Amino acid sequence: MARRHYAFTTLLVVAVAVACLSFTDAKLTVNYYKKTCPRMEKIISEAVTSKQLSNPTTAAGTLRVFFHDCFVSGCDASTFISSNHFNKAERDADINLSLPGDAFDLITRVKSTLELECPGIVSCSDILALATRDLISMVGGPFYTVRLGRKDSLTSTASSTDGHLPLTNQTITEIIGVFQKNGFTVKELVALTGAHTIGFSHCKEYINRIHNYKHGGPNAFDPSMEPRYAKGLQAACAKWKEDPTIATFNDIMTPGKFDNLYFKNLERGLGLLATDQALFEDKRTKPIMQLYASNQTAFFNDFVYAMEKLSRFGVKTGRKGEVRRRCDAFNQIST
Ligand SMILES: *[C@@H]1O[C@H](CO)[C@@H](O)[C@H](O)[C@H]1NC(C)=O
Numbered sequence: 001m002a003r004r005h006y007a008f009t010t011l012l013v014v015a016v017a018v019a020c021l022s023f024t025d026a027k028l029t030v031n032y033y034k035k036t037c038p039r040m041e042k043i044i045s046e047a048v049t050s051k052q053l054s055n056p057t058t059a060a061g062t063l064r065v066f067f068h069d070c071f072v073s074g075c076d077a078s079t080f081i082s083s084n085h086f087n088k089a090e091r092d093a094d095i096n097l098s099l100p101g102d103a104f105d106l107i108t109r110v111k112s113t114l115e116l117e118c119p120g121i122v123s124c125s126d127i128l129a130l131a132t133r134d135l136i137s138m139v140g141g142p143f144y145t146v147r148l149g150r151k152d153s154l155t156s157t158a159s160s161t162d163g164h165l166p167l168t169n170q171t172i173t174e175i176i177g178v179f180q181k182n183g184f185t186v187k188e189l190v191a192l193t194g195a196h197t198i199g200f201s202h203c204k205e206y207i208n209r210i211h212n213y214k215h216g217g218p219n220a221f222d223p224s225m226e227p228r229y230a231k232g233l234q235a236a237c238a239k240w241k242e243d244p245t246i247a248t249f250n251d252i253m254t255p256g257k258f259d260n261l262y263f264k265n266l267e268r269g270l271g272l273l274a275t276d277q278a279l280f281e282d283k284r285t286k287p288i289m290q291l292y293a294s295n296q297t298a299f300f301n302d303f304v305y306a307m308e309k310l311s312r313f314g315v316k317t318g319r320k321g322e323v324r325r326r327c328d329a330f331n332q333i334s335t
């Protein structure tokens with residue numbers, strides 16, 4: 001009898017597993033939380049608005065966190081996990097200096113509110129995807145549809161970032177390679193780089209362009225830069241070694257507005273990073289950069305397409321993930 005019962009249980013488990021498998025294959029949907037947490041979008045958009053108004057770099061920071069999260073093992077909130085004694089988490093990989101606190105604060109705040117409204121329902125990865133979309137449109141960028149139903153990751157390791165993120169000291173060929181490895185085209189790479197229209201970077205990421213360029217002395221700067229701009233950056237970064245948090249905007253003309261000025265600036269030597277300028281010189285990327293500089297609608301259309309693709313990248317559904325109760329910790333502490 002006991003054995004029979006066991007067999008029956010096994011069958012049930014198999015049936016459930018098959019059911020889950022088909023659920024896993026289910027696509028993300030726009031109305032995922034319609035019944036379980038109907039006020040979710042409103043709660044997110046109110047929190048986003050107040051955070052962005054009080055802290056204007058939130059949009060740029062959140063967009064960067066979203067990109068980082070998605071490109072490393074999929075859009076699964078693995079970036080939010082804190083390191084512990086047993087595990088060095090993704091957010092503490094080398095590149096983490098540039099992962100800003102505003103975004104983490106915002107998502108944590110939204111999550112706390114949602115846990116009161118509808119506990120255990122809305123995933124951190126869906127919150128991040130929606131908050132990013134809301135912030136982009138709030139600062140003047142295009143609005144796009146975000147499908148929902150992502151689950152949060154069950155792992156997060158610093159080593160998983162290796163080779164998955166573009167670095168500011170890479171060549172264009174290397175950066176194209178990073179995007180291609182994740183299934184993104186050169187055009188999508190350029191469109192996503194347009195996010196620098198609201199971005200900022202730390203001095204260490206461009207100090208080689210403005211200080212002792214090609215060993216030409218302390219004040220030597222990259223001649224492709226507009227001279228007044230280069231001198232302004234030298235002044236801004238004078239104490240960069242003492243204070244590594246000093247940052248400047250990638251789009252110096254309209255840093256708070258999502259527009260195509262980032263592309264136009266590059267035509268005038270007003271690019272911040274060597275990789276920004278190089279994208280404008282490389283024959284694979286230059287025609288796309290020029291198109292976006294001359295036509296904001298073309299940029300917005302391609303950006304929306306690339307963001308929708310990015311938002312679906314490597315998502316986990318069904319039992320491949322969980323809805324975390326806190327965004328910075330797995331529900332079950334594992335060793
Ligand atoms: C990453 O951030 C942590 C603190 O959150 C810091 O201790 C660590 O040194 C940082 N890593 C690098 C390489 O900057």
Ligand SMILES: *[C@@H]1O[C@H](CO)[C@@H](O)[C@H](O)[C@H]1NC(C)=O
Nearest residue numbers: 094095167168169170171204
């Ligand atoms: C580029 O930057 C990364 C991280 O900051 C560093 O580990 C790497 O050595 C650098 N590569 C070159 C060629 O400078």
Ligand SMILES: *[C@@H]1O[C@H](CO)[C@@H](O)[C@H](O)[C@H]1NC(C)=O
Nearest residue numbers: 294295296297298299301302
């Ligand atoms: C700008 O791009 C859009 C979208 O590709 C296109 O429909 C429009 O005709 C372009 N405008 C100009 C002036 O080329």
